Amino acid sequence: MNKFKKVKIIDIVEFQRGEDLPKYNMRKGKYPVVGSNGIIGYHDSYTTSKPSITIGRSGNVGKPFIYDGRSWSHNTTLFIKKFKNIEPYYIYYLLKTLRLEQYSSGSAVPTLNRNHIHEKEVVIAMDLEYQKKISNFLKTIDYKIKINNKINDNLVVNHLFQLVRS
Template identity: 30%
Template sequence: MEQVLYSLPDDWEYKKLKALIKMHYGKALKACDRVEGEVPVFGSNGVVGSHNECLWSEPTVVIGRKGSVGEANFSLTPSWTIDTAYYVEIIDHDVLDLKYFFYFADRFDASSISQKGVKPGINRNDYLDLNLPLPPFSEQKRIVEKLDALFTRIDTAIEHLQENLVTSKSLLASALFEKFHQEVNSTPIKEIFNVYNGRAYKKSELLDSGKYKVIRIQNLKGGENYYYSDLELDESKYCESGDLLFSWSGTPGTSFGAFIWNDEKAIYHYHIWKMEPKVEIAPRYAYWVLKDITEEAIANARGVAGMLHITKGTMESFIVSLPSYQAQQKVAKELDELALKSEQLQTEISSKIESLKHLKASILDSAFKGEL
């Protein structure tokens, strides 16, 4: 895709980047080969660690070459860039200000020049062939100073909103802990639910169409790409609309935890349990019990990266409060209302964050058109 060029003020000009900067390949440095130190180690999407020696001793802009292609990071200190990124050298510091170039790189959408494939990447020559709107050096300095001031305020506002977002998410988790860990008829899960294992399937048993949908983890989060089965199984291997399911292996915050199945009769896969109440328990209270266990399992695994797993024995050993049916309904109603308010608040905060990010992009566009 050809770069869009706008008309510029009279004392500005377009200059090819290859006349202004050099882009150097980073050098591989595996985590096991790093010696923890004061030097930041940059990958394609930012700092990935530290080291005790640098690859480049001057301030630079690091540009993602593979993975997060085109993502720009600014380093004022000596640094090491690994082989998934480039680091930039300014040819003449009296012609181009490094921070001015950083803002250009941060604004530029590298998808227009990225090479498609399993691992997208950008070619150095393609990047160096881009045109940079170049004002006089004093004007570059003025623009950088103004952008720094504006973005400091915007980034501070975004940071505060993100803190509010974390707080709003934790409110529900705190309420769950308060409701389900009271000394009111404390009962282990194995006395409340039958925990039925899903079934593993051979490839030949998974069909493109058939009598029953086969629920996989991705389907619990709204994925519509289903396999099907014509197998007739034990009744415990099916779930009906309204049944409680628990994904015991998944990503915290997305695919791990409690779900309600709201579709036709289906078969659930191996990494999913069906949680069938064996005592009188209000349906929504049962759901919130399992949501509490989801939050507790995630909290216990804090600091562990990647997929989260819990065993059936661990699930059955969780102890929760099981008050009277009437009290269960009251608690479930309160939690439903709190969850709705929490979701509305998170949506509102997330919308404000996105608006501020759009504002930053709009300010950058104005800056490089000479309108700031």
């Protein structure tokens, strides 16, 4: 039987602030530059290993993003610097449920402080194999949603072309 345990986020992952990279300093490359809204460009070097999990730190605060490869974590994000005996996709899906935007501060531009979320308590499954099963199930659902969205997009485009032709 799988055991669950209440832990602080700092007990399972360690966040670090991303690094600044203005658009004019981006050099054409294969590594995505991940900002608080997702991929904002590509660069020839990376700051984050596979998988790259970030959350919005400034602007679009608290939204988790995962990229299954190396990337550059922009200074508008916090990225997971260290995984501590936890399945990466499991923590990604857990982060999606935590409503981290409520930990933001700042009046003009919302900002998320990693020290505030490091102390948040969460309940996790302790068994890594169980974490992987949950993650794989959720990844399958996400993949099906992605395929359905593509189908819907194609249906809309086809419908618009038919309207234009008639």
